[in-house]
Amino acid sequence: MTGTADIYHEMIIDYSRNPINFGEIKDHDVTFHDSNPLCGDSIDIDMKIDDNKVTDIKFHGNGCAICMACSSVLTEITKGKTLDEVRKIDKNDILGELGLEHLQAVRIKCALLSLKVVKSALYTYMGEHLNDSPDVDKLKEEAANLY
Amino acid sequence: MQSTDSSFENLRKDFPILKRTVRDNKPLVYLDNASTTQKPNQVIDSITDYYQNHNANIHRAVYALAEEATEAYEATRDKIASFINIQDRQEIIFVRGTTEAINLVAYAWGRSHIKEGDIIVTTEYEHHSNIVPWQLLTQEKKAKLEYIGVDDDGELILDDLDKILATGKVKLVTFSLMSNVLGTITDSKKIIEKCKAAGVPTLIDGAQAVPHMKVDLEKLGCDFFAFSGHKMLGPTGIGVLWVRKSILETMNPFHGGGDMIREVHKYETTWNDLPYKFEAGTPNIADVVGFGAAIDYLTKIGMDNVRKHEIELTTYAIEKLSNVKGLHIYGTKDISKRGGVISFNFADVHPHDVAQIIDGEGIAIRSGHHCAQVLMERLNVAATSRASFYIYNTKSEIDVLVNSLNIVAKVFKL
Numbered sequence: 001m002t003g004t005a006d007i008y009h010e011m012i013i014d015y016s017r018n019p020i021n022f023g024e025i026k027d028h029d030v031t032f033h034d035s036n037p038l039c040g041d042s043i044d045i046d047m048k049i050d051d052n053k054v055t056d057i058k059f060h061g062n063g064c065a066i067c068m069a070c071s072s073v074l075t076e077i078t079k080g081k082t083l084d085e086v087r088k089i090d091k092n093d094i095l096g097e098l099g100l101e102h103l104q105a106v107r108i109k110c111a112l113l114s115l116k117v118v119k120s121a122l123y124t125y126m127g128e129h130l131n132d133s134p135d136v137d138k139l140k141e142e143a144a145n146l147y
Numbered sequence: 148m149q150s151t152d153s154s155f156e157n158l159r160k161d162f163p164i165l166k167r168t169v170r171d172n173k174p175l176v177y178l179d180n181a182s183t184t185q186k187p188n189q190v191i192d193s194i195t196d197y198y199q200n201h202n203a204n205i206h207r208a209v210y211a212l213a214e215e216a217t218e219a220y221e222a223t224r225d226k227i228a229s230f231i232n233i234q235d236r237q238e239i240i241f242v243r244g245t246t247e248a249i250n251l252v253a254y255a256w257g258r259s260h261i262k263e264g265d266i267i268v269t270t271e272y273e274h275h276s277n278i279v280p281w282q283l284l285t286q287e288k289k290a291k292l293e294y295i296g297v298d299d300d301g302e303l304i305l306d307d308l309d310k311i312l313a314t315g316k317v318k319l320v321t322f323s324l325m326s327n328v329l330g331t332i333t334d335s336k337k338i339i340e341k342c343k344a345a346g347v348p349t350l351i352d353g354a355q356a357v358p359h360m361k362v363d364l365e366k367l368g369c370d371f372f373a374f375s376g377h378k379m380l381g382p383t384g385i386g387v388l389w390v391r392k393s394i395l396e397t398m399n400p401f402h403g404g405g406d407m408i409r410e411v412h413k414y415e416t417t418w419n420d421l422p423y424k425f426e427a428g429t430p431n432i433a434d435v436v437g438f439g440a441a442i443d444y445l446t447k448i449g450m451d452n453v454r455k456h457e458i459e460l461t462t463y464a465i466e467k468l469s470n471v472k473g474l475h476i477y478g479t480k481d482i483s484k485r486g487g488v489i490s491f492n493f494a495d496v497h498p499h500d501v502a503q504i505i506d507g508e509g510i511a512i513r514s515g516h517h518c519a520q521v522l523m524e525r526l527n528v529a530a531t532s533r534a535s536f537y538i539y540n541t542k543s544e545i546d547v548l549v550n551s552l553n554i555v556a557k558v559f560k561l
Contacts, residue, residue, distance in 0.1 A: 008504065008558045016497075039499055039515040040529045062529040064497035065559075110499060 007107075008065065012098060016065035021075035023058045030128075032121035033061075036109050041067050045075070045117045049125060052083050059117075064110050066100070071114035073097045078118060086122055087142070091115060155456050158448070159539050161187035173509025176544045181327050181355060181488050181535035182513055183377045186441075190380055193440035197433045204429055206406060220432050223439030224422075227387055230442050231353075231372075232363040237421040238395060240388045241430055245354040246276040248373030248388035249321075251425065252350060253280035255401045256371075256394065257319075263289040265318040268311050270295040270303055270333075271525045272326040275518040277352045281321065295322070297525050301329035301478030305337055312345045320349050321371075324356035328517045328533065329478035330461075330488030332356070339368050348394065354378055354386075358537070359457055359486050361450040370394055381441035382434040388425075395421055402427035453538055457487035460536045460545065464489055467549045473561055474552070477526060487536035490517075493552060496559050498532040504558055505551040512548070 025031075028046035035042040041063040048056035057078050059071045074094050078086055091112055095101050100111055119142060159165050162185050169175050177185060197219060203212035205220050228236050242248045261267065267281050271294050278292075285292045293311045296304040303322070311317055320342050325332050335351065342349045350371035356362055358379035364372055371394070375386040390398070400407055400418060404427035409417040418424040445453065462482050468474055473494035479485055493501050498514035505512065513533045516523045523529065534548060555561075 008500070013559060016500075040520070040523065041499075042529065064499035066500070067497075107499075107503065 007100065007103065009099065012065055012069045015069035015072040019059075019068050020072045021058050021079070022060060022072070024060055025056055025058050030121045030125040032117050032124055034113060034117045034120060036113055038106070038109065039064070041110055041113055043067070043071060043114050043117050045071075045114065045121055047078075047118075047121055047125070049083070054078050054081055054083070054086060057118075059114060063113065066103070066107055066110040067113055069098055070094050070100075070111045074114050074118060083122060083126065086118065089115065089118070155538055156541055158187075159541075161189065161444075162539055163188060163191075165539060169509045169511075170507055173507075176508075176510040176547050178510060178512045178534040178536065178540065178544070178548065180358075180537035180540075181378070181517075181533065183383065184358065184380050184537050185539065186380055186382065186437075187444055189444050190382065190437045190440045194382060194433050194437040197436045202433070205432055206423070216432055219436045219439070220430070223435045223442070226439050226442045226446075230446065231357065231389075232365045233389060234365065235392055238389050238392050240390070240422045240425045241435055242373075242386050242388050243384055243431070244375040244377070244386035245274075245352055245373045248386055249276055249350070249352065250280045251388055251401045252371050252373075252390070253284045255398045255425070256390075257281075257284040258287075259397075259399055261285070261288045261290050261318055264316060265290040266293055266311060266314060266316045267291070268293050268295060268308065268317055268320040270322045271297040272301070272303070272329060272331065272519065272522045273321075273323055274327050274352065274354070275520070277321055277323060278521060290318075291316075293317075294521070297329075297522065300481075301326065301331045302484065303331075303333060303338075305334070305341070308338060308341055312341060312347065315345075317345065317347045320347055321352070322349075323352035323354070324362070325359070325486045325488075326478070326519075326522075327355050327488065328490050328519045328522055328531065330355075330486040330490075330535075331478055332360075332484050332486055335367055335369070343368070355486065355488070358445075358453075360454040364389060376434065376438040376441060379441055380444055381438040385431050385434040385438045392421070398425075400427070401425055404428045406430075448538065456538060457536055458482055460540055460542065461485065461487045461489065463542050464534065464536070464545045464548075467545060471549060471552050473556075477531060488533065489535070490531040490533045492528065492531055493555060494559070494561050496555060496561070498530045500559070501532045501552075501555050504555045505548070508547065508551040508554065510548055510551055 025046035025048055029049040031046045033044045043061040045059045047054055057075045059075055103111055164185050167175055201215040203216040205217040224236050224239050227239055267285055269281055281292050295307045298304050322333055339349050348370035351369045353372055353374040357374040370391045372389040377383040407419050407424050407427040409419050475492050477490045502512055502514035515530050
């Protein structure tokens, strides 16, 4: 049971009004776009990667408060992490941070769209830079099974 | 029956679902009728009765049950004929819904009538079901898909149609009689006049119009017409395609199989008579019977009364919603050109958040692109919130909706 009041707490509203890491990185090393066909939420994520580390990350697009807040938190978590650490970011890391563990199924997709985009961006980058790695297929599978 | 708020309120007792509560014991306020409507006992009971007392396959067997089932199935065809004024019952084909009806036309008519370089015209306010089948067809045939634009009042720009018709390449013009997002009632008379003058057939998506106003196919003068049962108190999974006979006779079958044949030999088959040529396989008999009960129910109320009731509700809702600070309503405010559908955005709050917060108050509205992404692009929005009304809705439910927006304003500190 998730009451409205539980979901729309101060942090969510603040992040949706004043998202952090919102914008574009013109000289990104990888960028990825995805949208939610059910509601039209649409997110682009740009990443700057140096020495296998995410040195900068920004997102832009359109989304509900849940989507915007989760994108803010996710980009904050991702920044400074090694690619291997980014790979291990779990959906509960995002949902937990915002107290959204019990979000109803239809809204989970709003919350995790940006995580899907980050994982897909990571896969794209690794695909381009680690061509023959057996990891690539595994990563592709991980991205597909996110939710 | 009198078209007063109280006589319509009396209908609510026929709808068992309206008695339930949702979330924290809040009475259900169901305002997503453009998507699907609730079902009265009369419809639910007719389906139960069919399965309990008459169930058999139709059209072939000689025993008593089969005869009863066939009669009940075919009775709905006659009810539809008189409900939307069709003279020839052979022109009425049962399908799963509007989507299947349009796909049937694109496949069984379009594939043999559309050639490279031909143009099919649709509009910017169509549901995806009246866009995607035409994209598939025009891509396959190297034909072109063109659009009639939408103006800032949410009405079609008919000058666009003139320009496209002037090319002489148009083979079909297709449009919805009422927009599922803006509620705009299309000026079908003008469009069909123009198309007739150019010798171009027309297809109408009647999914939003037939449930809410008197529709007369003879007066309309179109060539193809599609609508769904579940948006007019009937069960899901049943709808109608009507095609003018002179065109229907030129069409190939859609699905091959049982019931649509006259004689099958090893390498060739002759087709059954109309409309059965287009109803392959065991149809959705029980839901056709339920659809018949829905038509009976609406006929008893009278479609002019349905329209009057919705005009009353929509006028009231537009007035109340217009007073909410920061709320923007899309489409015309001229009620004579608008059905009971209101799309809106509330300040900078995403429609998903609006819908979720007021769901906590028991209110069911829709949020998203409403399967009309082409229109969303035209309106330059990612999504809207949409409230849509039907016979059982009341002014006090609209008050609940309007008051619930205060909670949204409070949560988002508007």
